[in-house]
Amino acid sequence: MKFGTTLRRSVYPPWRDQYIDYDKLKKLLRESDDDDKPWTADDVTEFTEELANVQLEKVYNFKKETAKKLRERTTACEKKLEPLAIGIKAEESNGKGKIDGDSEDPSYADVAAEKPEVGAGDKERILREVRAELDEITKEVKELETYSRINYTAVIKATKKHDKLRGRSYRLRPFINARLTEKPIYTEDHSPLVYRLSAMYSFVRQSLEGKPKEALSFAESTTEGEGSTSYKFWVHKDNLLEVKTVILRRLPVLVYNPQTSQIAEGSQRDPTITSIYFDNPDFSLYTDKVTHVPNARSLRLRWYGQLAENPNIFFEKKEMVEGGASQEKRFTIKDKYIQPFIEGKYHMEKSIQKMEARGNQDQQEVAAFKKATDDIQRFIKERDLQPVLRANYTRTAFQIPGDNRVRVSLDTNLALIREDALDQDRPCRESDDWHRRDVDDRQMEYPFKGLRKGELYDFPHALLEIKVKGMKKYEWIEDLINSHLVKEAPRFSKFVQGVAKLFEDQVNTFPFWMSEVETDIKREPAKAFEEEQQRKQKAAEDDFAVGSLFGTRASPSYRASYMSPAQHSPLAAAQDNDKNTKTVEEADSDSEGAQAAVTDASPFARSTGLGSLFPSFSTSKYARRKKETQRKVQLPPGIRHPGVWIKDQGPVKVEAKVWLANQRTFIKWQHVSVLLASLSLGLYNAAGENNVIARTLAVVYTLVAVFSLAWGYGVYMWRNRLIRERSGKDFDSIVGPLVVCVGLVVALCLNFGFKYHAIVTEREEQQNATMPAVAAQATALLQEHIELLRT
Structure with missing residues (x-):
């Protein structure tokens, strides 16, 4: 399907005039013009001005204004619910005081006394009005995400058309990437708003059901150790050594033998991992993953080292479930059985017979294996899947042996290679084989110089992934993820990145991070610190607004700063079945990760000298940081100033x-x-x-x-x-x-x-x-x- 048709079908009628005029851009580009009129510098200027300044500016301003209105409407809903929440808190506070015999906590009782009591009829009316408003806000948030993504794709498509047709003397892509960095029209910045909506939905729903006390204990059911959180980052190659040094101070390098999955006794180089991803000619799996379709699924083959070394090959199917968690089914298979399995001619009978012949094999395990193989084979047939992309990279793992509370992986030399047979004239892979023989038989390694142009994409950054099990906080992890050494990359996927770059003409949607990949991600430490302070302040405001509904000292998102609400569910069943395997055989995660939000920060003391006389004047290069941190923070009820900070206790040690x-x-x-x-x-x-x-x-x-x-x-x-x-x-x-x-x-x-x-x-x-x-x-x-x- 042509992108113009996709764009017209994706238009949200109330916002029809706010979309990019793709037809006008094609007209300016003279894509279908058959005359011999030369393409001049004035034509380049006119097209660039229309795309970069008119159309892009229109979309950016509309998205910014709409997001602002949605936040304001969300805040208005919170204010409507506030009297109801205060009444519940005051009632519970009084009841607790009578039972315990202590003096009543005036934090909520006094506030409730100042506000008129809401009757039962008015309470139900307010709750239903807020729920209807929340439905409208949620709908528009979803439409805004679709609006941003489709317009972002339109910009990329128009830029590509220009560079393909008129880019002999001037390529527009670098300039547009820079403009997209200045005017981001597609970013993952709706998560805090969605979480606030989710909190209010929970409060309204449980209040209407007559269970407000359950709402007050929101996010308390998760116990430490039941789930894990994944944080993903890009690392500039100049910062690799420093990042490794930071990690090595806390975690050792985990060296293992891919043949036996046992920790190696001798020293050896970091393993090379190869993943082959499946999709169909329409790239439906890719589209589902980019557009965040519920229950989006992916399929891949994965092994360590060279295929000629006969490694264990894993067939893995991953499915996103409700809440953002994932379920995984996987099994090992020999390379000679992969193609017959894909074609439906082999159903893993030999492996099943061996498992049943052992006698001591658990019947549930055999049944789970049969179910996994049948499900994956049926999935391949229903979606007409075939290998389309290969990802090859070197992984350095950091973990204390036997302790999986903190696991860190650093992937370098990421090469994304076409593995498809879509072009019958120039197939990258033989259509009757499951992998590229030219790569595996010749045992090609990075940088894969033997491949043809257009078949390889060398990812410019390293990938850092931190997995934290439970809700415990680690100071060194917070310092690392908030530093200038890394750039957060939530939801990053090797599969999505590879398809978006190598099959750019065949897909009609792109991930939000595409324009950022080709820009410089290095940052100055002072600038990174200022950005982090601004992010903390914004997160603290959202957390306080949510926490006020549930009577918590901090909002649920603050308590779960290392564990997103989307990951409160237990681990996938397939992962539970693999608990007895070695730690080094943890599945190579390629799913969306959660981003930590640290909200606690100590304000700086007031400055002296001219700064106290003229608050707007400061000679310090950290003046903006001080302005942000000097704002008076209103402590939640029940919290008081400690008087003496922990940092001020103990002997003075100054360098x-x-x-x-x-x-x-x-x-x-x-x-x-x-x-x-x-x-x-x-x-x-x-x-x-x-x-x-x-x-x-x-x-x-x-x-x-x-x-x-x-x-x-x-x-x-x-x-x-x-x-x-x-x-x-x-x-x-x-x-x-x-x-x-x-x-x-x-x-x-x-x-x-x-x-x-x-x-x-x-x-x-x-x-x-x-x-x-x-x-x-x-x-x-x-x-x-x-x-x-x-x-």
């Missing part, structure tokens, strides 16, 4: 460079003071008794020198005290340098003024002294002339 930096600054001030004192002394001695101006300025310079000395000592002692107290205040102090600079400028200006005045006065005196002599001489000459006239 020597901190003390030396403070001393070095004091020595600089002494240096300035000595220079000014020497200047004033020299000026005073050279001035003489009659030069009052020079002697006065020498005294002024002496006063500035004394001030510099006193100020340097005072700042030194003040910073010394802050270091000992482990204060969070800003060490910047600009008053002293300003005073010294202003004093010197004023002294120089006065010196110039006095000198100029003295010169002018001296000239006037000289003129006044010569005037009487000239007048006498003129008078004498005049008298002589008079005498001559008389004679």
